[in-house]
Each structure stands twice: as structure tokens, then as C-alpha cells.
Amino acid sequence: MSPRHQEALAHLSYGVKEGRGFVLLTGEVGTGKTTVCRYLLEQLPDHVDIALCLNPRLNEVELLANICDEMGIDYPPSVSSGKVLMDALNRHLLEVHRRGRRAVLIIDEAQNLTRAVLEQVRLLTNLETANAKLLQIILIGQPELLDILSRKDMRQLNQRITARYHLENMSSAESRDYIFHRVGIGGLSGDVFGWDAVNEICRLSNGIPRLINSICDRCLLGAYAQGRKKIDKRLVRLAGKEVLGGDGGADGE
Numbered sequence: 001m002s003p004r005h006q007e008a009l010a011h012l013s014y015g016v017k018e019g020r021g022f023v024l025l026t027g028e029v030g031t032g033k034t035t036v037c038r039y040l041l042e043q044l045p046d047h048v049d050i051a052l053c054l055n056p057r058l059n060e061v062e063l064l065a066n067i068c069d070e071m072g073i074d075y076p077p078s079v080s081s082g083k084v085l086m087d088a089l090n091r092h093l094l095e096v097h098r099r100g101r102r103a104v105l106i107i108d109e110a111q112n113l114t115r116a117v118l119e120q121v122r123l124l125t126n127l128e129t130a131n132a133k134l135l136q137i138i139l140i141g142q143p144e145l146l147d148i149l150s151r152k153d154m155r156q157l158n159q160r161i162t163a164r165y166h167l168e169n170m171s172s173a174e175s176r177d178y179i180f181h182r183v184g185i186g187g188l189s190g191d192v193f194g195w196d197a198v199n200e201i202c203r204l205s206n207g208i209p210r211l212i213n214s215i216c217d218r219c220l221l222g223a224y225a226q227g228r229k230k231i232d233k234r235l236v237r238l239a240g241k242e243v244l245g246g247d248g249g250a251d252g253e
Helices: 002-017 033-043 059-069 082-097 113-124 144-147 152-158 172-185 195-205 209-226 233-244
Strands: 023-028 049-055 100-109 135-140 161-168
Touching: 002 023, 002 033, 002 135, 002 161, 002 172, 023 033, 023 144, 033 135, 049 059, 059 082, 059 113, 082 100, 082 113, 113 135, 113 152, 135 144, 144 152, 144 161, 172 209, 195 233, 209 233
Parallel strands: 023 135, 023 161, 049 100, 100 135
Antiparallel strands: none
């Protein structure tokens, strides 16, 4: 991970450790939010139970059912009452707390949650004992989520966020380090990508890891097809055109 990703991970880890309110991670598409989340999951202690919500296009009852499914909570299969599901979830979380364990809910693509579902998410933080929250919630989403939370009708939820981090695009230096690191991990020599090629990849990708990966992959495939052992700026331009469409940003001389 880049220093930015490490800092984002530190914010998430701190929020989970504190166990209060919400933790928020935002960033543009492809900046590595899922990577940070994966590292977080890998380093959480054994006494933490995780519920993942990867499909945010749910209504309030479906969200509660999703959480119950993730945590292995039994409920009537034909239930349509949010109260029944909330009561079952509360009982389970109280038992989790009694056993000295923790429960964490991670919601990805949270910018797609409706206002009603966001309100339901907020109400989940009301599940608590006299001195502890029973459920820690991590919201992960694109920058649009910040706009949603800044609305006046979302102030109650926004005020409960105790740790937040916005994952910016990598700098040119970080992007170059990232490319050479990935090349090394792949077992290739460091001079496969020329400096002019690396700089062009950084420009075309704008520091977005997912685009860096895609452009480099197309470059390697193109070099293999042409029997070349070194990737230059021209090959990067062709790869950028395939990945990005249009002229691949060819006007950036």
C-alpha cells in the first residue's frame, strides 16, 4: 500500500478500536478503497465478528435481513417486519457483547443507499448497553457520499462519524514507486518500463491504481504480441487508448 493507503487503514483501525459511532472511508472509483478494507479485515482480531453488505441497493427490511444472514441470525423466512429483524439482531448483539466479542458492519458502495436506508443504518447505532455500542459501522463509498452526508437532513448521521478519511489519487512519485513495486513482485526486471513510459502511465492514470494496473497490463500484452522486451511511451499511448477509450489522453504532450 502507498502511504495514503496506510494512513486510510490507520483511520479505519482507530475507528474500529474506539468502537463508537461510524467510520467513513471515501475515494474516487479505483483509488483502492476495497484494498484498504481487505487489509483491515486481515488484521482484525479473532474476537471481532464481521458482517459485509456489498449490495447497497436494498430497502430497510432487506438491509436488516442481510445483516442477520451475515451474522448467522435465525429469523422467519417470510418476515417482512423490520421490528422482528431488529429485535433478533439486538438479542444476538447482546449475546456477542456478553461473550466479550465485537460486531462490525461494513457497507460498501454506501453512496447508493437511499435516505430511508441511511436512516435505518443510523438507528443501528442505538443498539447499545449502558457503556458500549453493540455494532460498529464502517461506510465505504465514492465522493458523492460526502455530498449526501452534508445535507441538513443527514446531520444526525454525519455527527455520529468519529473517524473519516478521503483517499486521494496517488502522486506521480507514489505512482512510479507502485509500478516498479508491482513489476518487481511479478518477477520482471526493473527496466521493462522505460522512464518515459512510466511517466506517461502516471499522466494517463491520474494516479488511480486501478487504471495503472489496466494500462500496465495492456502494455505488457502489447509488448508480448510484438516480441518486444521494453515498453516505451508510444506503446503506453496505445494501451491507454484501449483502456480509456478515445485518444487515450494523447493531447498531453
